[in-house]
Structures are given as structure tokens and as C-alpha cells.
Amino acid sequence: MTAELMDRTIGELSVDLRSGTLSPVELIHAALDRIEKYDSKLKSFVFVSETALDQAKQAEREIRENNVRGPLHGIPIGVKDNYLTHDMPTTNGTKAPGIDYPNRDATVVKRLRDAGAVLIGKTRMHEFAWGTVTPPSCNPWNLDRVVGGSSGGSGAAVVAGLCTAALGSDTGGSIRIPSSICGAVGMKSTFGRVSRDGLLPHTWSLDVAGPLTKSVGDAALMLNVLAGYDPLDPASCNRRTDDYTQTMGQSVKGMRIGVCRNHFFPRTQEAVANAVNKAVQELAEEGMTVQDFELPNLEYGLGAIYAVELPSATAYHDMWMKAGKTPHYEPDVRMLVEVGRFVTGTDYLKGEQFRQLLIDDFRRVFEDVDVVIVPTTALTGWEHGAETLQIAGKTESVLAASWRLTYPFNLTGLPSVSVPCGFDPDGMPIGMQIVGRPFAESTILRVADAYERTHDWVSKRPPL
Amino acid sequence: MSKPDLDIFRDVLGVDLDPDRLQQNLEAFSDILSEIRKLRDLNLTDTHPVVVFDPTYGYSKEVRGDR
Numbered sequence: 261m262t263a264e265l266m267d268r269t270i271g272e273l274s275v276d277l278r279s280g281t282l283s284p285v286e287l288i289h290a291a292l293d294r295i296e297k298y299d300s301k302l303k304s305f306v307f308v309s310e311t312a313l314d315q316a317k318q319a320e321r322e323i324r325e326n327n328v329r330g331p332l333h334g335i336p337i338g339v340k341d342n343y344l345t346h347d348m349p350t351t352n353g354t355k356a357p358g359i360d361y362p363n364r365d366a367t368v369v370k371r372l373r374d375a376g377a378v379l380i381g382k383t384r385m386h387e388f389a390w391g392t393v394t395p396p397s398c399n400p401w402n403l404d405r406v407v408g409g410s411s412g413g414s415g416a417a418v419v420a421g422l423c424t425a426a427l428g429s430d431t432g433g434s435i436r437i438p439s440s441i442c443g444a445v446g447m448k449s450t451f452g453r454v455s456r457d458g459l460l461p462h463t464w465s466l467d468v469a470g471p472l473t474k475s476v477g478d479a480a481l482m483l484n485v486l487a488g489y490d491p492l493d494p495a496s497c498n499r500r501t502d503d504y505t506q507t508m509g510q511s512v513k514g515m516r517i518g519v520c521r522n523h524f525f526p527r528t529q530e531a532v533a534n535a536v537n538k539a540v541q542e543l544a545e546e547g548m549t550v551q552d553f554e555l556p557n558l559e560y561g562l563g564a565i566y567a568v569e570l571p572s573a574t575a576y577h578d579m580w581m582k583a584g585k586t587p588h589y590e591p592d593v594r595m596l597v598e599v600g601r602f603v604t605g606t607d608y609l610k611g612e613q614f615r616q617l618l619i620d621d622f623r624r625v626f627e628d629v630d631v632v633i634v635p636t637t638a639l640t641g642w643e644h645g646a647e648t649l650q651i652a653g654k655t656e657s658v659l660a661a662s663w664r665l666t667y668p669f670n671l672t673g674l675p676s677v678s679v680p681c682g683f684d685p686d687g688m689p690i691g692m693q694i695v696g697r698p699f700a701e702s703t704i705l706r707v708a709d710a711y712e713r714t715h716d717w718v719s720k721r722p723p724l
Numbered sequence: 725m726s727k728p729d730l731d732i733f734r735d736v737l738g739v740d741l742d743p744d745r746l747q748q749n750l751e752a753f754s755d756i757l758s759e760i761r762k763l764r765d766l767n768l769t770d771t772h773p774v775v776v777f778d779p780t781y782g783y784s785k786e787v788r789g790d791r
Binding site: 562602 | 737738739741745748749750752753755756757759760761762763764766768771772773774775778781784786787
């Protein structure tokens with residue numbers, strides 16, 4: 261029963277919670293049982309809430325009194341460990357001594373609490389959100405493989421049914437990469453759509469907060485709670501939000517897909533490219549039109565994101581560097597934080613200028629298409645410890661390969677949802693991104709939902 | 725690495741690391757630098773960087789209340 265409950269989506273669970281046929285207390289026990297049983301293998305949580313049961317009891321009381329707060333009421337949700345929480349410690353993924361964070365709720369944590377969600381614990385992340393491996397978390401589909409990162413604990417926990425949904429954060433792909441590698445849905449909304457107040461910064465002009473879920477419908481339900489203006493985030497946009505569930509179930513007939521053929525396909529594993537091409541073909545059969553395009557400027561993207569990300573992160577860590585804390589960082593993270601000093605101010609600003617060039621490129625593309633579809637990651641979950649990988653006959657570093665297809669949408673700030681679209685011959689999940697115009701979250705979720713409805717990826721669960 | 729070289733890194737870039745560590749980081753940075761070099765060749769003279777600021781931010785009651 262616990263496995264069955266924790267395989268279900270928010271949409272399915274909320275019906276039974278509201279009708280009283282399922283109790284939030286029963287549900288939280290199911291989640292805690294799964295954590296107890298499987299997290300010694302998966303290592304997806306760094307802290308399990310001591311108040312989870314009390315939160316569930318409160319939700320049960322409120323629902324019984326007909327005070328239903330919404331679809332998230334009583335749903336167990338994990339929180340990535342770089343969001344501040346008043347009742348759970350925040351480590352930002354580091355064990356370095358003397359780095360402490362305040363005990364208060366981030367804006368999105370508060371919104372989840374106000375929606376009645378049960379915050380079950382803090383999920384493991386790559387240290388300071390600076391990587392795509394998330395050691396020592398293990399992939400639910402194959403424990404010898406990585407979970408991706410930096411929101412790797414959230415990806416593993418959602419897919420393995422240790423929680424129903426989780427928060428992640430995305431600076432260069434950190435929601436979408438683990439979603440793709442673990443087989444979850446990962447929603448990076450438009451920059452400014454979801455508040456980052458209380459989300460510990462990685463790169464101020466790139467960071468996006470958002471959910472990892474089991475289904476597209478759940479991503480819409482989560483976004484309904486998370487999205488909205490927040491004066492405490494300087495980048496927050498004061499624009500109208502949609503009811504993101506409104507486009508669920510709608511036809512996509514007549515909508516237009518653009519497929520970017522350079523950058524996203526040439527150095528991508530064959531199984532990944534084939535799965536995404538097949539998905540595009542299937543959407544075409546649903547009545548969408550398809551056109552290919554190329555953006556030569558993507559060649560400069562990696563230099564640009566390095567030029568922006570490295571010095572931004574170094575600036576954030578500067579005082580800790582001066583205080584001698586960085587030798588206590590993990591070696592990969594320490595190196596990245598230290599080399600940010602080598603990027604000159606001119607390089608940084610050229611990176612920020614280049615972003616406008618790429619934004620203009622995509623704006624022109626979106627004059628002719630409604631969504632862009634590309635793979636999420638060039639490769640499926642790789643083995644622990646691999647530093648370089650062979651992709652399409654070429655050796656590439658894990659970092660460069662794993663975020664190559666996601667960072668363009670951080671540079672441009674465009675909304676992108678990663679959805680499962682198949683498995684490779686080793687049984688590892690494959691993800692594809694559906695990308696839209698700024699603030700067109702409803703559009704990308706509509707296409708993602710149309711694709712998801714014709715496949716059974718949501719019902720597939722790893723054999724733990 | 726000679727002392728004058730180390731002084732340049734410390735004084736100009738603010739990098740205050742021992743020579744071995746500095747060398748290690750420079751080697752690690754070489755792949756990153758090759759990507760940034762491509763960017764240096766782009767003519768972006770007429771392109772405004774995406775990062776702009778809102779001079780009114782900080783005046784709002786909510787923001788002042790948090791500081």
C-alpha cells in the first residue's frame with residue numbers, strides 16, 4: 261500500500277485527500293516508511309523533518325473541518341537543501357565548518373506551507389549547487405549511476421516515491437538535468453516568475469526556483485502555488501500568473517514545433533537523439549507542425565555561461581575564501597570557486613552582452629514556432645566517478661556534456677520543462693525539453709501534457 | 725612560478741594561493757579559458773548587457789522592512 265500511495269501523483273492523491281478517503285497522516289507514514297526503507301541506498305535526503313507528522317495531523321484536522329487549502333494540502337514535498345527553512349537546518353550541501361544560514365522560510369517554502377503541503381525533509385544537492393553529480397546520491401534506476409545535479413536528491417526522491425514532489429533550483433540546468441537523468445518532470449520557469457527570496461544564491465542573474473514532479477499536471481499544480489511576484493526578490497516580475505492547469509488536456513493541433521538541429525543533436529548519445537526525434541514525430545501526428553532551425557551563435561554559449569557563472573559564484577563565496585573556508589569545500593567545487601577570479605570584468609560583461617544576442621536569436625525563432633523541442637541532456641545517467649565520457653566518438657568532460665543542452669535557456673531566461681521521453685538500452689531514463697517564449701509556461705506545459713498523455717512514462721517506477 | 729608572477733596574480737586578480745595550488749587552478753582553467761576566448765572575438769559593441777538595475781528597488785516598504 262505504501263508503494264502504491266507514493267507512486268501516485270499530486271492530482272490523484274489530492275482527490276482522495278479532499279474526499280476523506282485518504283488521510284494526510286496515512287500518506288506521510290507511507291512516505292516516511294519509504295525513506296526508512298530505501299534512503300540508505302539512494303541517499304536522497306540530508307534531513308528528515310521532525311515535524312512532518314505534526315504537519316500531516318494539522319492538515320488532517322483542517323481537511324476534516326472542510327478547510328481545504330488546495331491540491332497540495334497534505335502532500336509530502338521535499339525541499340532542496342539550498343532553500344531556507346525555519347524548522348529544518350540548511351547546509352547548502354556543504355560540510356565546510358563555520359558556514360551557517362538563517363532559520364527562516366524562503367518565500368516559496370512559505371507558499372508551500374500556506375498551501376498546506378507537508379514539508380517532509382531537505383533533499384541532497386551538489387555542494388553549493390555547483391555540479392551535476394550530487395554525491396553520494398544514487399540513481400533509483402541503477403544504483404551504480406549518478407542522479408545528475410545539482411538537485412539530484414530531489415530527482416531521486418520524487419522518482420523513487422520518497423516524496424510526491426520536491427523543490428529544486430536551476431542555474432545552468434540543475435532542475436532539468438536530474439529530472440532527465442532520474443525520469444522526473446522538471447520545470448524551470450521564466451527567470452523572474454518564481455521568487456528566489458531565501459534560495460541561497462549561486463549566480464544572481466541565472467538562478468531559477470522550481471519543482472520536480474512525477475507528472476506534467478503536478479508541475480502545473482506546483483507552479484500555481486510557487487509562481488507570483490515577490491518584492492523580496494529583486495528579479496521577481498510583477499506580471500499576471502496563469503492557472504497553469506487550464507491548458508492540461510487541451511489539443512495541440514495546429515501548434516508549431518521548432519527543433520534546433522545544431523548544438524543539441526550532433527554530440528548527443530544516439531539513444532537520446534532517437535527518443536527525442538520520435539517524440540517530435542509523435543507530436544506531429546497529433547497535428548503539430550515541425551520545422552528545423554539552427555543558431556550558430558550557440559557556439560559561444562559555453563564561454564558566456566562560464567564568464568557569468570564563475571565570477572558570480574566567486575563573488576558570493578569571496579568572504580569565505582578570505583576566511584580560509586574554501587580548502588574545506590569538495591575539490592571540484594573549490595576549484596570552480598577559486599578560478600572565478602581568473603575571469604576578467606570585461607569577460608563577464610561580454611557574457612552578459614552575448615546573452616542579449618542569444619535572446620534575440622530565440623525571439624526570431626519564436627516568431628515562427630510556439631515551442632522549441634530539444635534533448636535535456638546529451639547523455640543518460642553515467643557511472644559514479646566518471647570524469648570524462650565518450651559521446652559520439654569524442655571525449656568530453658562530464659560537466660561540459662551534462663549541462664550543454666540546458667544552459668542556453670538559463671542564458672536566455674526562457675521557460676523550459678523537461679519531460680521523460682523513453683529509456684536507453686541500459687534502462688536509463690531519457691528527457692526532452694519543451695521551451696517557450698518568456699512567461700509562456702502554460703504553452704510548454706500544454707505540449708508536455710499532450711505528449712505525456714499518449715505515453716505511460718508516468719506509471720513507470722524503478723525496481724528498488 | 726616566480727615571486728613576481730605570484731605578485732601579479734595577488735595584486736591584479738586578488739588570487740592569493742600557494743604556487744602549486746595556483747598552477748593546478750590555471751591548468752583546470754585552461755579548458756574554460758578556451759571557451760571564453762571565443763567570446764572575446766565577438767564584436768558586441770552595440771549590444772547592451774542583459775543585466776540592468778531598477779533604481780527604485782530598495783525604496784519599497786517590503787524590501788526596506790527586510791533589511
